[in-house]
Amino acid sequence: MRLPDFEYVEPDSIQKAVLFLKEHGEESKITAGGTDLFPSMKKRISRPSYVVSL
Numbered sequence: 001m002r003l004p005d006f007e008y009v010e011p012d013s014i015q016k017a018v019l020f021l022k023e024h025g026e027e028s029k030i031t032a033g034g035t036d037l038f039p040s041m042k043k044r045i046s047r048p049s050y051v052v053s054l
C-alpha cells in the first residue's frame, strides 16, 4: 500500500518544532524512526497532514 499524501517537516531546532506543533498539532504526527508510524499510515490507521521529524 502507498503512503497517503502528507507534508514532511524537518524543524532544525526544538523551538521551531514546538512552534510548528503548537500551530498544526491536531493534524500532525511526530516521527523518530518511522518504523511504527509509516506502516500505520500505509494501513490508513493514521492520516496526518504533517509528519514532523525530530
Ligand SMILES: Cc1cc2nc3c(=O)[nH]c(=O)nc-3n(C[C@H](O)[C@H](O)[C@H](O)COP(=O)(O)OP(=O)(O)OC[C@H]3O[C@@H](n4cnc5c(N)ncnc54)[C@H](O)[C@@H]3O)c2cc1C
Residues within 6 Å of the ligand: 029, 030, 031, 032, 033, 034, 035, 036, 037, 038, 054
Ligand atoms: C521489523 C520490526 C520489528 C520489531 N520488533 C519489535 C520487538 O521485537 N519488540 C518491540 O517491542 N517492538 C518491536 N517493533 C516495534 C518497534 O519497537 C517500534 O516500531 C519502534 O519502537 C517505533 O519507534 P520509531 O522511532 O520507529 O517510532 P515512530 O514510528 O517514529 O513513532 C511511533 C509513534 O510514536 C510517536 N512518537 C515518535 N517520537 C515521538 C516523540 N519524540 N514524542 C512523542 N511521540 C513520538 C509517533 O508519532 C508515533 O505515533 C518492531 C518493529 C519493526 C518494524
